[in-house]
Amino acid sequence: MAEAMLAAATRGAGGAAADPVIELAGVRKTYRTGTVEFEALRGVDLRIDAGEYVAVMGPSGSGKSTLMHILGCLDVATSGTYRLAGEDVEQLDEADLADIRNRRIGFVFQQFHLLPSLSAWRNVELPLVYGQVPAPERRARAVAAMERVGLGDRLDNRPGELSGGQQQRVAVARALVGEPDLLLADEPTGNLDSVSTRDVLALLDELHAQGRTIVLITHEEDVAQRAQRVVRVLDGLVRGGGAR
Known part of the structure; x- marks a missing residue:
């Protein structure tokens, strides 16, 4: 089910686009600590079609990271509807959600999240390990992903032997190794110098x-402007760019 789900978003009759990859309607997220409630998202509507490059921008505390977690099926909405390639995420069981996170969505985070004891290529192959891909194929695909991000000569280096920019490229390679349909990048340049x-x-x-x-x-205007479209989030609401 999960293997076919996002692929369906890129085709319809005659190969035309069908359902959007991402479609949110009235999504709210409330966090509770004891008797205290905080509404991080307050009714978000958002549509992203296949092949789009969209930046979600807002200051710290605006709700943009909460939104990313929901988009990546790392968290669930308190209310509202989230459809991923036409499928209501709330109707999927945990096995399907785990499969989507591992195979169909690539994640890149500000903090890299690399395992320091593993070489670069072994960090890259981890999604394939979880996906039970045979070892020879894992190695070949991890090496290809490393070469794709310009680190073919750093396969055996551990994260501590790489610069910040190189570590982030390893993280991008790891996100790409499963050939995902959707790439979610949360402040991927936040810890990098200008060249990286x-x-x-x-x-x-x-x-x-x-x-x-x-x-x-991202919260950086110059980074956001690299995208096709900028969605602005403020106080838990989409203030612009949410619909095509």
Whole structure:
């Protein structure tokens, strides 16, 4: 089910686009601590079609990271509807959601989240390990992903032996190794210098040109402007750019 679900978003009759990859309607997210409630999202409507490159922008505390977690099936909405390639996420069981997170969505985070004891290529292969891909294929695909991000000569280096920019490129390679339909990047340049930032953004541009759907979470205007469309989030609401 999960294997076919996002692929369906990119085809309809005669190959035309069908359902959007992402469609949110009235999505709310409330966090509770004892008797205290905080509404991080307050009724978000958002549509993202296959092949789009969308930046979600907002200041700290605006709700943009909460939105990313819901889009990536890392968290669930308190209310409202989230359809991923036409499927109501609330109707999927945990096995399907786990499969989507591992195979159909690539994640890139500000903090890299690399395992320090593993070499770069072994970090990259991890989604394939969880997906029970045979070892020889895992190695070949991890090496290809590393070469794709320009680190073919750093396969055996551990994260501590790499610069911040190189570590983020390893994280991008890991997100790409499963050939996901959707790439979610949460502040991917937040810990990088200007040169590494340009490299990572150029890589996202290349991936978008190849047809991938990319959602980039950022609070930086110059980073957001690299995308096709900017969605602005403030106080838990989409204030602009939510619909085509």
